[in-house]
Amino acid sequence: MSTKRYCYSCDLKNDSKLIAEYKAYHAAGNAWPEITKSIKDAGIVDMQIYLTGNRMFMIMEVDETFDPVKKAELDAINPKVQEWENLMWNYQQELPWAKDGEKWIPLEKVFQL
Incomplete structure (x- = not known):
C-alpha cells in the first residue's frame, strides 16, 4: 500500500489559555471518537499536528482511497464533525492569506533531501 503526504497550516488565537485548552482537546485519547473514526474512514492512516507559538502544522499520511474533496463533503454532512469544527473555531483563526472561511x-x- 502506497501512501501520500499532505501538509497544512493553521493558526491558533494567540492566547495561552486557549492554546492550552486546544492542546488538551488533542492530547492522546482526548479527541472525540467520532472525529478519529471520520479521519480513519477517509483513508488517513496517520495525522500529526505540531505547534510553534500559535502556528500549527498538520502532516497527514493517506492511502490510495483518500480524496480531499470527498472528505470535505462527508465532513459537511456529519453533525459530530461539524460540532467539533465549530468548537475548534473557538481556538483557531484563519491565516492572514486564507480565503474567507x-x-x-x-x-x-x-525542499526535499
Missing part, C-alpha cells in the same frame, strides 16, 4: 491551508513543499 478557509481554515487549514495546504503547504507548498520547497
Whole structure:
C-alpha cells in the first residue's frame, strides 16, 4: 500500500489559555471518537499536528482511497464533525492569506533531501 503526504497550516488565537485548552482537546485519547473514526474512514492512516507559538502544522499520511474533496463533503454532512469544527473555531483563526472561511491551508513543499 502506497501512501501520500499532505501538509497544512493553521493558526491558533494567540492566547495561552486557549492554546492550552486546544492542546488538551488533542492530547492522546482526548479527541472525540467520532472525529478519529471520520479521519480513519477517509483513508488517513496517520495525522500529526505540531505547534510553534500559535502556528500549527498538520502532516497527514493517506492511502490510495483518500480524496480531499470527498472528505470535505462527508465532513459537511456529519453533525459530530461539524460540532467539533465549530468548537475548534473557538481556538483557531484563519491565516492572514486564507480565503474567507478557509481554515487549514495546504503547504507548498520547497525542499526535499
